[in-house]
Amino acid sequence: MSARTRIDLHQVGCIRIGAGIMTDCARDCADTGVKNALIVTSAPIARLAEGLCAALRGAGVTPHLWLGPDGEPTRADFAEALALASSVDAGFLIGLGGGSAMDVAKLVAAMHRSSQTFDEVVGIDLLAGRSLPLACIPTTAGTGSEVTPIAILEDEQAQLKKGVVSRHLVPDFAYLDAALTTSMPHKVTASTGLDALTHCIEAYANRFAHPVVDSWALQGIGLIAANLERACNEPDNLAAREAMLIGSHMGGLCLGPVNTAAVHALAYPLGGEFHVPHGVANSLLLPHVIRFNAETDPARYARIGHAMGLPDTSDAAADAEACIAEIERLSAAAGIDRRLSDVGISSNALPKMAAAAMTVQRLLRNNPREVTEADALRIYEAAL
Numbered sequence: 001m002s003a004r005t006r007i008d009l010h011q012v013g014c015i016r017i018g019a020g021i022m023t024d025c026a027r028d029c030a031d032t033g034v035k036n037a038l039i040v041t042s043a044p045i046a047r048l049a050e051g052l053c054a055a056l057r058g059a060g061v062t063p064h065l066w067l068g069p070d071g072e073p074t075r076a077d078f079a080e081a082l083a084l085a086s087s088v089d090a091g092f093l094i095g096l097g098g099g100s101a102m103d104v105a106k107l108v109a110a111m112h113r114s115s116q117t118f119d120e121v122v123g124i125d126l127l128a129g130r131s132l133p134l135a136c137i138p139t140t141a142g143t144g145s146e147v148t149p150i151a152i153l154e155d156e157q158a159q160l161k162k163g164v165v166s167r168h169l170v171p172d173f174a175y176l177d178a179a180l181t182t183s184m185p186h187k188v189t190a191s192t193g194l195d196a197l198t199h200c201i202e203a204y205a206n207r208f209a210h211p212v213v214d215s216w217a218l219q220g221i222g223l224i225a226a227n228l229e230r231a232c233n234e235p236d237n238l239a240a241r242e243a244m245l246i247g248s249h250m251g252g253l254c255l256g257p258v259n260t261a262a263v264h265a266l267a268y269p270l271g272g273e274f275h276v277p278h279g280v281a282n283s284l285l286l287p288h289v290i291r292f293n294a295e296t297d298p299a300r301y302a303r304i305g306h307a308m309g310l311p312d313t314s315d316a317a318a319d320a321e322a323c324i325a326e327i328e329r330l331s332a333a334a335g336i337d338r339r340l341s342d343v344g345i346s347s348n349a350l351p352k353m354a355a356a357a358m359t360v361q362r363l364l365r366n367n368p369r370e371v372t373e374a375d376a377l378r379i380y381e382a383a384l
Helices: 021-031 043-058 075-087 099-111 186-204 211-233 238-255 262-274 278-294 298-307 316-333 347-357 373-383
Strands: 014-017 036-042 062-068 092-097 134-138 150-155 160-165 173-176
Touching: 014 021, 014 238, 021 043, 021 092, 021 134, 021 173, 036 043, 036 075, 036 099, 043 062, 043 092, 062 075, 062 099, 075 099, 075 150, 092 099, 099 134, 099 150, 150 262, 160 262, 173 238, 186 211, 186 238, 186 262, 186 278, 186 298, 186 316, 211 238, 211 298, 211 316, 262 278, 262 347, 262 373, 278 298, 278 316, 278 373, 298 316, 347 373
Parallel strands: 014 173, 036 062, 036 092, 092 134, 134 173
Antiparallel strands: 150 160
């Protein structure tokens, strides 16, 4: 693995952490001098926005809500939110929710009154700028989107997720409020937690791994491994919830300078065609991609296992296999589906999925081992 000679560390301007910290967003919003704020969230968690709306009104800012779907955002969802931002003359964007809501908010803030189309900005560093101030408030501990320069939408026609990567997508404000995550259902806690773990693992075992990012990744791995089961089984445990939020945030910090790799690339077709939740898709593939990669570089995965609390036996191959076993144990303990067949995917779908995964070269190029279409097919077959 060769480290980059330079990395871009795009940072959120202000990060606030603590139970109840969400309402501080109203003060930060009012300080920008705007009159209208658009809150991008989803219908199932709209009640979480009530306190924020009240705080905004108290600060002299009129809140407007866009309620998106409870699932992966599509291009149609984005277009609808963008139109609402124009109609209410939004001066400030707030993403409240999981990665879906935050990603839509990031894109709306960037493309409000822009001459660019979504197709023109898909890819890396193609976005011309951002016109509105932006705050993100995660209600799940998974994507770390509140700190990333990345936004993902599902292209309905292509049946594939498409990503926009730009420094202009990094929010101005982020609020890590553990109290907002206590109402997450067990399955959402589990799947988003495994998503965050995958971010950290793929950033650490990466062709472009960097010592600074390694420290974030290992810290995130340790926090998530130690707290995921507690967060699932003790939903009101604020200490575990905050640890998961911080672990997710550490994973998000890794995504800008290094990003993910083959697990995410191979997971995209599961979400685009079969609508498998993103965290579940990652957890289904993670052990199999690690086993594929560890054939050529077991040491990185051994160290990931050590960060998860496993003993160092000085046998890299054995410790890498123990890492895989621990990930599988953690996923099972959290109640995550373990096989592609468990989520309705048959062997007939695998060749098409392998071909679709090959189109996600922006992530495959980061993988520590080259992945061919034949390799992708074998990984899917192992996960079936």
